[in-house]
Amino acid sequence: MRLQGKRILISAAAQGIGRASALACAAEGASVIAVDINEEGLAALAAGGDTIETHRLDVRDRAAIDALATKTGGFDGLFNCAGFVHNGTILDVSEEDWAFSTDLNVTSMYRMTQAFLPGMLDRAGKTGTVSILNMASMASSIKGFANRAVYGTTKAAVIGLTKSVAADFVKQGVRCNALCPGTVDTPSLRGRIASAADPVQAEKDFIARQPMGRLATVDDITPLVLYLLSDESRFVTGQAMLVDGGVTI
Secondary structure (H helix, E strand, C coil): CCCCCCEEEECCCCCHHHHHHHHHHHHCCCEEEEEECCHHHHHHHHCCCCCEEEEECCCCCHHHHHHHHHHHCCCCEEEECCCCCCCECHHHCCHHHHHHHHHHHHHHHHHHHHHHHHHHHHHHHHHCCEEEEEECCCECCCECCCCEHHHHHHHHHHHHHHHHHHHHHHHHCEEEEEEEECCECCHHHHHHHHHCCCHHHHHHHHHHCCCCCCCECHHHHHHHHHHHHCHHHCCCCCCEEEECCCCCC
């Protein structure tokens, strides 16, 4: 049991990578706190096992985040998974689009980390090491993609935030890394495909940019999540970890 005895907090846990990660962490022995604004999805997740505790949480609501931090105490792992993919060039990004994407994709991680890090520092003093994992993307400072202006900008910022936290707290037992997936077959992606003018062609285009010839599944991503949240990665910090099917070869 790779996470036996660890307490892990995961945001955006009602579907996609967040949900798969919550289930995978619980299967490896962790006590998981899963949060999301999707209460129906959380209820289905909670039915999967008694080691998963769910809370409705809007990661854009600082007061709610602080209240949860006070209620739940320290964690060994924090996975900031919440995010939104905006489609368009910089000419298509309104002030509202920019503000929303920045708030959800970056500022929410600032809020969550600032709220939960004190408890994690205390836990690190007792257990030796704790881990923060931030959801970034291959579309970031790593690689540019068409029609991902604000998304790529925010995910590049996530990598910068990750490195900053890693540098500031490495001597206090806190590790911080960023996860940078390729194109993953999730409800979010399916929604984007369905909203395209030609959904069939949109799916073909997403697959075509993956050299392995297929979309990633959540099960392609969760092994790296488990690794980065476990003590197996105890000497890894400040890294943007790619799992992209060869896009950035």
